[in-house]
Amino acid sequence: MSMHLKPHRSSLVLLLIITLSITAAIWFTGTPKPVAALHRNDLFAEGASAALVLCWYLLVLAARPRGRVTTLLGVGLGSLFVGMWTDALDELVTLPATTGWTDWLEPSASLLGLLTITAGIYLWHREQLALNHLLRTRESGVRDHFQLDGLVPMHRAAYFREQAVDLVAQQRRAGAPCALIAVDMVGFHAINARHGFDEGDRVLNRVGQLLALNLRPTDLVCRDAGDRFSVLLPATDQAMGEALAAELREAIEATPGYTAAGERLSLQVRTAVHMVPAGNDSASIVNAIAAMHRRSAATIRP
């Protein structure tokens, strides 16, 4: 069983027992239809629909932690599957006229499923709005999981460039300048060398989180590469950009954290602010991003 499904083992076992019980009850109560009497198109359509709902059920459970939303979606999709599965079995078996329970089981399970899925989707929507709030400064209204950084919980450089082009075009229409900040760790290779690459990874992760926490909701931060991060500050002048860059440096250097072995780390970062004037062509942002990282690399910290 996939490790993502392990927390949902009891739900899966319950659905399996219900499905096997219904299948056995229908099979042993009725008479299998001869092959010539089967409606192949109906059988295929109903069987495939049930299989697809089962796939949705597994994908949703595998993607989610346990909780109220997952329970509602699981019960809903599970019930819908049971309704559709009963419908598909109906194509294989002729039941005696006295067996009335399958007539109400299929529509009731499907209706219960749809109602429960609707309640689950409503709560999922509320949950997602709360999560969107947490992801401010890590995405600018566009989510692209293909461009997420595997190490630091934020997007990568390509996403930053795409969003920066859009944001700068918006700012141009509003006549406001944007600021870019390059954040580069100083002597990061020494952390890897002294404490190991895994510890270096943890430091990058923590630095990324500190940056995200210390920005305004409208700002965007991404990991550029290695120990370099890029920040976009819409509607920001030079003075504000410099002030925010100083705050970011202070936030990181004041809370360097500890290694797994309990050794206090000492972190230093350098920043470079690069202004994108109000009327600037949005395509030039790509050059501006490269320029700010060059400027940051040339900055000497005491």
Ligand SMILES: Nc1nc2c(ncn2[C@@H]2O[C@H](COP(=O)(O)OP(=O)(O)OP(=O)(O)O)[C@@H](O)[C@H]2O)c(=O)[nH]1
């Ligand atoms: N742990 C870890 N290290 C990385 C990762 N990506 C790049 N690095 C390391 O980051 C270091 C970056 O080296 P430099 O660009 O010289 O940075 P620095 O040591 O901070 O040097 P200065 O910026 O000149 O102060 C290299 O040692 C890379 O191996 C990563 O994903 N995880």
